[in-house]
Amino acid sequence: MHLAYPAVLAVLLFCTGLYGVLARRNAILVLMSVELMLNAVNLNLVAFDVWLRDALHAGQALTLFTIAVAAAEIGIGLAIVLLVYRNRGTSDIDRLRALAETGEGAGREDTEDRENTGDREHTGSGGAGAAAAADKPADTRPTRGEATA
Numbered sequence: 001m002h003l004a005y006p007a008v009l010a011v012l013l014f015c016t017g018l019y020g021v022l023a024r025r026n027a028i029l030v031l032m033s034v035e036l037m038l039n040a041v042n043l044n045l046v047a048f049d050v051w052l053r054d055a056l057h058a059g060q061a062l063t064l065f066t067i068a069v070a071a072a073e074i075g076i077g078l079a080i081v082l083l084v085y086r087n088r089g090t091s092d093i094d095r096l097r098a099l100a101e102t103g104e105g106a107g108r109e110d111t112e113d114r115e116n117t118g119d120r121e122h123t124g125s126g127g128a129g130a131a132a133a134a135d136k137p138a139d140t141r142p143t144r145g146e147a148t149a
Contacts, residue, residue: 003047006043007044010040010041010044013039013043014036014037016036017033017035017036017037017039017040018033019033020033021033021034024093025092026093027081027084027096028081031074031077031078031081034077035070035074041066042067045059045060045063046059046063049063
């Protein structure tokens, strides 16, 4: 078998995956494109292992390791994408990037407001912090030491 056939196929797979990573906007399609790129690398590893007639079959062993890493990557990646989709309502990469840039400053101000409110509540000076605390319902969840009925 010539080495050129699997090498050309691997180049085509890798270029297709690279195009998918650069052009796609959906996070799941980007993950699929990364998997295409990893499969192109695996194909090259096995083809060169066969072509070199390696006695230890290092290319095939490294391919198994790469498949295990790819499986872990896709599992964690899909979990992250699903959580982001649940929280933000979209898996569009451009919209998520825009939300992160605009939401960053608002998060700091919100944290400062909470810290200032907490200071007023602990000092007992009343004001907006005490009014906000009065509007909140009491937490009735049992703690670790309490028994539930």
